[in-house]
Amino acid sequence: MALPWKRHCAMTSSDSDISTGCAKNDITAASAPALPWHLQALCHHGGLVAFIYFLTRSKKSICSLPPGPPPLPLIGNLNVVDLKKPFQSLMELSEKYGNIFTVHFGPRKTVVLAGYETIKDALLNHAEEFGERAEIPIFRKTTHGNGIAFSHGELWKTMRRFTLSTLRDFGVGKKTIEVRILEELNFLINYFESHQGKPFDTKVILNSAVSNIICSILFGERFEYEDPIFLALLKLLNENTKLLGSPMVQLYNFYPSLGFLFGAPKTVLRNVDELNAFLEKFFKEHRQEFNENNLTGFVDAFLMKQQQESRNSHTHFHNENLLFSTLDLFAAGTETTSTTVRWGLLLMMKYPEIQRRIQEEMDQVIEPGQMPMLEDRKKLPYTDAVIHEIQRFSNIVPMSVSRSTSTDVNFRGYMIPKGIEVIPLLTSVLKDKSHWETPDQFNPSHFLDADGSFTRKEAFIPFSIGIENGLSTLGHFDPTFTRSYTILKPGAFYFSTGSKNSTFKLPPGPPPLPIIGNLHLLDIRRQDKSLLKLAEKYGPVFTLHFGSQKAVVLTGYEAVKEALVNFTDEFVDRPPIPIFEQIQHGNGVFFSNGELWRTTRRFTVSSMRNLGMGKKLIEEKILEELHLLIETIKSSRGEPFSLKSFNAAPTNITFLMLFGDRFDYKDATFVTLLRLIDEVMVLLGSPFLHFFNFYPFLGLFLKTHKILLKKVEDVRIILRNYIQISRQDLSENSQSYIDALVFKQHKETNKKDSLFRDENIIASVLDLVMAGTETTATTLQWAILLMMKYPEIQKKVQEEIGTVVQSGSQATYEDRINMPFTNAVIHEVQRFITLLPHVPRCTSVDTHFRGYFLPKGITVIPSLTSVLLDKTQWETPHEFNPNHFLDADGKFVKKEAFLPFSTGRRNCIGESLAKMELFLFFVGLLQTFTFQPPPGVTESDLDLAVPQTTFTLRPQPQSACAVLCE
Numbered sequence: 001m002a003l004p005w006k007r008h009c010a011m012t013s014s015d016s017d018i019s020t021g022c023a024k025n026d027i028t029a030a031s032a033p034a035l036p037w038h039l040q041a042l043c044h045h046g047g048l049v050a051f052i053y054f055l056t057r058s059k060k061s062i063c064s065l066p067p068g069p070p071p072l073p074l075i076g077n078l079n080v081v082d083l084k085k086p087f088q089s090l091m092e093l094s095e096k097y098g099n100i101f102t103v104h105f106g107p108r109k110t111v112v113l114a115g116y117e118t119i120k121d122a123l124l125n126h127a128e129e130f131g132e133r134a135e136i137p138i139f140r141k142t143t144h145g146n147g148i149a150f151s152h153g154e155l156w157k158t159m160r161r162f163t164l165s166t167l168r169d170f171g172v173g174k175k176t177i178e179v180r181i182l183e184e185l186n187f188l189i190n191y192f193e194s195h196q197g198k199p200f201d202t203k204v205i206l207n208s209a210v211s212n213i214i215c216s217i218l219f220g221e222r223f224e225y226e227d228p229i230f231l232a233l234l235k236l237l238n239e240n241t242k243l244l245g246s247p248m249v250q251l252y253n254f255y256p257s258l259g260f261l262f263g264a265p266k267t268v269l270r271n272v273d274e275l276n277a278f279l280e281k282f283f284k285e286h287r288q289e290f291n292e293n294n295l296t297g298f299v300d301a302f303l304m305k306q307q308q309e310s311r312n313s314h315t316h317f318h319n320e321n322l323l324f325s326t327l328d329l330f331a332a333g334t335e336t337t338s339t340t341v342r343w344g345l346l347l348m349m350k351y352p353e354i355q356r357r358i359q360e361e362m363d364q365v366i367e368p369g370q371m372p373m374l375e376d377r378k379k380l381p382y383t384d385a386v387i388h389e390i391q392r393f394s395n396i397v398p399m400s401v402s403r404s405t406s407t408d409v410n411f412r413g414y415m416i417p418k419g420i421e422v423i424p425l426l427t428s429v430l431k432d433k434s435h436w437e438t439p440d441q442f443n444p445s446h447f448l449d450a451d452g453s454f455t456r457k458e459a460f461i462p463f464s465i466g467i468e469n470g471l472s473t474l475g476h477f478d479p480t481f482t483r484s485y486t487i488l489k490p491g492a493f494y495f496s497t498g499s500k501n502s503t504f505k506l507p508p509g510p511p512p513l514p515i516i517g518n519l520h521l522l523d524i525r526r527q528d529k530s531l532l533k534l535a536e537k538y539g540p541v542f543t544l545h546f547g548s549q550k551a552v553v554l555t556g557y558e559a560v561k562e563a564l565v566n567f568t569d570e571f572v573d574r575p576p577i578p579i580f581e582q583i584q585h586g587n588g589v590f591f592s593n594g595e596l597w598r599t600t601r602r603f604t605v606s607s608m609r610n611l612g613m614g615k616k617l618i619e620e621k622i623l624e625e626l627h628l629l630i631e632t633i634k635s636s637r638g639e640p641f642s643l644k645s646f647n648a649a650p651t652n653i654t655f656l657m658l659f660g661d662r663f664d665y666k667d668a669t670f671v672t673l674l675r676l677i678d679e680v681m682v683l684l685g686s687p688f689l690h691f692f693n694f695y696p697f698l699g700l701f702l703k704t705h706k707i708l709l710k711k712v713e714d715v716r717i718i719l720r721n722y723i724q725i726s727r728q729d730l731s732e733n734s735q736s737y738i739d740a741l742v743f744k745q746h747k748e749t750n751k752k753d754s755l756f757r758d759e760n761i762i763a764s765v766l767d768l769v770m771a772g773t774e775t776t777a778t779t780l781q782w783a784i785l786l787m788m789k790y791p792e793i794q795k796k797v798q799e800e801i802g803t804v805v806q807s808g809s810q811a812t813y814e815d816r817i818n819m820p821f822t823n824a825v826i827h828e829v830q831r832f833i834t835l836l837p838h839v840p841r842c843t844s845v846d847t848h849f850r851g852y853f854l855p856k857g858i859t860v861i862p863s864l865t866s867v868l869l870d871k872t873q874w875e876t877p878h879e880f881n882p883n884h885f886l887d888a889d890g891k892f893v894k895k896e897a898f899l900p901f902s903t904g905r906r907n908c909i910g911e912s913l914a915k916m917e918l919f920l921f922f923v924g925l926l927q928t929f930t931f932q933p934p935p936g937v938t939e940s941d942l943d944l945a946v947p948q949t950t951f952t953l954r955p956q957p958q959s960a961c962a963v964l965c966e
């Protein structure tokens with residue numbers, strides 16, 4: 001494995017014509033050594049340059065370098081090297097000069113290592129001495145020493161360490177990445193099938209599929225195959241891969257001072273600039289949407305590191321390193337593997353009997369309709385051997401990536417001076433006659449013993465060996481092999497069966513009855529509980545019929561996380577739910593899909609950040625609101641008041657962002673909005689509304705949805721008013737989300753197909769009114785109720801607050817770090833109450849998940865309740881127990897299964913705001929008051945068990961008394 005677009009003398013043999021499904025079958029390489037015209041021109045430059053050359057040459061030859069062809073003035077040995085296939089020329093030279101020899105590429109002296117023994121000796125036994133990365137002019141010019149592949153010293157070490165551990169965090173080398181690869185395989189199969197057996201170009205599609213794996217690790221998302229930005233990126237990358245192996249760029253590397261003569265290096269640089277411009281855009285988006293609680297990939301992890309090191313002026317985590325590390329990984333993760341896979345397909349077409357044997361072996365091991373797993377490899381020796389042989393035979397990085405010596409090295413009788421370039425000629429190992437029976441033939445038996453079992457071969461080093469610096473080592477953790485393996489399968493599968501639909505099935509589930517499906521098995525008010533019960537019988541993934549509509553239910557941490565994170569793009573859509581269709585008509589953020597959803601969500605997240613979400617600005621506003629909430633509660637003078645009184649403050653914070661100002665609690669509009677939101681939420685939980693959603697044609701006979709639609713319209717009337725006011729005072733410096741939307745609409749007035757139409761604007765505001773108020777407010781109600789129920793926990797929280805926050809001052813969000821118990825209590829409140837048991841999704845494409853086939857558009861219910869109560873993740877899932885978030889030393893511990901805000905690309909966008917509000921309101925209230933049940937009500941009377949089912953799970957209407965702390 002090597003970095004393809006940055007390869008000096010490491011031209012891949014990928015440029016053979018293997019780009020079409022009906023490819024030519026001649027796969028032997030031809031060679032025609034010739035002195036390129038640029039060199040011929042150079043030879044005409046006169047004697048002065050040659051004289052200087054001889055002077056420098058004779059000075060350095062004091063060291064006893066290995067032998068080699070005698071160099072000519074100026075051009076060195078370029079007369080015997082075919083720059084189109086330099087590895088072949090070097091192979092020929094090794095026949096004459098042995099396994100270690102010197103070659104002069106123009107004025108550049110290089111030591112070439114050939115044959116397994118020599119390369120192993122150098123890269124393993126003298127790993128340190130041969131461990132430097134050679135300085136290569138074209139990369140110096142493009143990266144200025146940044147990134148991972150061509151950096152040096154401390155910078156390289158830091159980047160490499162960070163990259164390895166981050167990639168591991170994002171699943172590389174683990175099950176997670178295998179799942180992601182299988183997911184991509186799905187898309188690839190669909191694409192292959194769409195050609196219905198007709199010829200098609202495999203180059204771009206395989207490039208895209210392979211690249212999507214590294215893209216999801218880097219950016220947390222894959223690209224659609226038709227995405228124009230993705231295609232542009234791949235095109236630039238491809239062009240550079242070709243150019244970097246071209247004679248012109250090699251000549252530039254030998255004679256960098258003559259750079260002005262060569263056009264190709266300039267194109268390389270221009271392409272890198274363009275690639276960088278694209279990446280900068282991604283970084284900008286990631287910066288805007290950055291959420292430290294939801295790092296989506298390498299780029300986010302880098303941004304987090306940048307934040308952490310913002311005060312360190314010598315940090316290596318600067319923007320250039322972000323850029324070039326990302327580019328290095330993007331390039332490394334794309335070209336090499338996809339080229340190998342293309343070789344694989346070509347070889348399977350060339351040798352149909354081998355292809356057939358693989359298919360037979362797979363048919364015995366893999367159930368029809370199931371996906372191949374990496375662990376199946378052990379049972380597929382022949383297939384495994386073929387994949388190894390593909391890599392050996394295709395030999396895509398014939399000269400590895402140049403190294404250089406870190407010190408003077410005494411190696412095999414020669415003295416190689418520090419800093420000299422070294423080429424490990426991998427071709428010579430992969431074609432070494434003493435290690436392979438038929439080195440020039442494609443022969444899977446190279447990896448099989450007499451019994452047909454798979455045998456490892458020492459000389460199989462397509463990824464190179466040693467403690468290599470740079471990306472060759474990345475090749476080992478980023479298992480190119482795995483990818484070749486799984487991606488090879490669709491080709492075979494495609495050519496073999498052609499009848500996949502018959503074998504694909506939905507997950508199991510209870511048999512449906514006519515008309516009602518499985519509704520008789522559901523407690524319509526507590527569907528979440530019914531789903532948990534059914535999971536006990538049918539497993540974590542099962543199919544359920546809501547009336548005549550099918551849905552796939554996912555339960556438990558593992559299944560839900562796998563779906564929402566590893567299959568994030570497949571499960572990203574929302575299904576058309578009749579009531580929301582009628583309310584939003586596919587607009588807004590919550591119930592929209594596709595480009596409209598992506599654009600509106602991105603705009604909403606960045607506007608909210610600009611308005612201070614998750615930052616100091618909003619913290620101050622929350623603290624002001626807290627002050628007013630405390631004053632209101634004080635006015636109850638210890639008398640009972642409704643838990644609902646807590647709603648006003650969190651609601652006001654969301655309104656502040658939406659409308660640009662808070663409301664007085666007695667303001668008529670505020671009171672109306674609060675009432676309408678409350679009524680809408682209650683109606684959304686009504687069984688009649690569920691019936692309407694299951695059987696919309698019964699709408700004629702049902703009333704609930706009509707009442708609901710009327711109330712939503714009343715909310716809209718108020719919102720339209722605010723939108724109108726904002727239009728009268730247009731300004732770029734938006735003070736509110738509404739202002740930002742209105743301004744955006746104004747800016748796009750002349751844009752054809754702008755998504756910021758009136759319907760979308762009002763729907764987006766409505767979504768935030770509904771999603772951003774009830775949720776946080778209800779959680780706060782629960783938190784106070786639970787403190788009344790467990791006074792000893794309340795007391796412990798108050799004691800902790802007392803030790804951290806000075807009396808008379810307010811806690812800040814930063815203080816949570818010193819309040820592990822309080823922080824644990826707030827998390828436990830959110831876990832225990834399972835506020836939003838599930839928010840439905842649907843598949844955006846045909847999806848193979850856990851061995852089942854989920855057709856595009858099927859409703860999927862990821863049960864968050866089942867995650868928050870998962871026995872395998874929580875010690876006492878049904879008890880309110882803050883220890884779930886504390887270690888033995890009382891320190892706060894994050895829990896992966898803490899997913900009240902859901903996860904993946906469609907998670908809650910208000911998470912950081914809600915968390916900040918919950919902490920500040922909770923701490924501020926408990927710092928001021930002790931909450932108790934009203935007189936005559938004991939702690940055990942307080943009702944936790946049967947929550948009110950609205951859109952969220954609310955506590956039953958109850959009262960509290962607030963006693964001022966001394």
Ligand code: HEM
Nearest residue numbers: 589590771772775776836839901902906907908909910914
């Ligand atoms: C305790 C407070 C909150 C909880 C527990 C919560 C939970 C959730 C959950 C579970 C989802 C569904 C995500 C999915 O489908 O996977 C969601 C979506 C959403 N939430 Fe929240 N939320 C809270 C507060 C907020 C706040 C304060 C806002 C805005 C100010 C907000 C705005 C949204 C929006 C717009 C979506 C839809 C995202 C999309 O479909 O792309 N939420 N929330």
